[in-house]
Amino acid sequence: MFFGLTNSVIFKIKMGRRKSHPPLVVGLAGTAGSGKDTAASYIKHHYQAEEFRYSYLLVKALEIFGIEISRDNLAWLMNILKRKYGQDVLTKAMGKTVRELAQKKIIVISGMRLPSDYKFLRSFKRNFLVFLDAPEKIRWRRVRTRREKSDDDVTFAQFKKLMAGENERYIAGLGKKADFVIINGGNLPEFHQELDKVMKKIL
Numbered sequence: 292m293f294f295g296l297t298n299s300v301i302f303k304i305k306m307g308r309r310k311s312h313p314p315l316v317v318g319l320a321g322t323a324g325s326g327k328d329t330a331a332s333y334i335k336h337h338y339q340a341e342e343f344r345y346s347y348l349l350v351k352a353l354e355i356f357g358i359e360i361s362r363d364n365l366a367w368l369m370n371i372l373k374r375k376y377g378q379d380v381l382t383k384a385m386g387k388t389v390r391e392l393a394q395k396k397i398i399v400i401s402g403m404r405l406p407s408d409y410k411f412l413r414s415f416k417r418n419f420l421v422f423l424d425a426p427e428k429i430r431w432r433r434v435r436t437r438r439e440k441s442d443d444d445v446t447f448a449q450f451k452k453l454m455a456g457e458n459e460r461y462i463a464g465l466g467k468k469a470d471f472v473i474i475n476g477g478n479l480p481e482f483h484q485e486l487d488k489v490m491k492k493i494l
Contacts (some may be wrong), residue, residue, distance in 0.1 A: 318412040320403040320465040321423030324430030326475040331401035341395040345402035361442040379407035404462050419493050422469035425476045
């Protein structure tokens with residue numbers, strides 16, 4: 292089977308295969324403005340993780356077609372895809388992306404929100420779900436300040452209405468199933484400290 296290889300080389304190949312470990316997959320879920328992407332970026336840079344974001348799949352599609360990046364347009368695209376291809380269409384897309392591109396020992400996936408996302412995460416042998424939250428007014432101020440989407444500059448009443456939308460309804464349920472919950476109501480260094488505590492427990 293290993294033509295042209297010495298016994299010592301064959302032994303090293305077999306040992307290498309035996310020692311390989313499945314990746315550690317950290318899923319991040321939480322409310323808008325709770326710090327999911329900030330957490331993903333921190334874990335990526337401080338723990339040499341590979342980062343994937345659910346939102347990126349939709350944002351990239353809107354960018355390709357020259358459509359404004361707004362919450363309304365993201366929800367519109369998501370709902371069209373779900374009606375045509377099923378509730379788990381984005382979960383399947385993320386699964387395909389991770390299987391084809393992931394190479395590192397630690398993978399962090401930001402933006403989990405559906406039951407199918409939870410099932411996908413738990414399909415990995417080594418997995419943890421981290422749920423992020425913060426007081427509502429703090430989250431509203433963060434969203435308004437960062438303005439990642441064209442319609443992020445909303446009143447507090449409008450923000451509360453957006454958070455009651457169809458695409459947000461499963462998020463609280465994920466919080467109940469999470470392995471770790473972080474209330475990100477303080478400053479950035481404090482948030483990083485909480486993330487470090489979680490990562491030390493799971494590594």
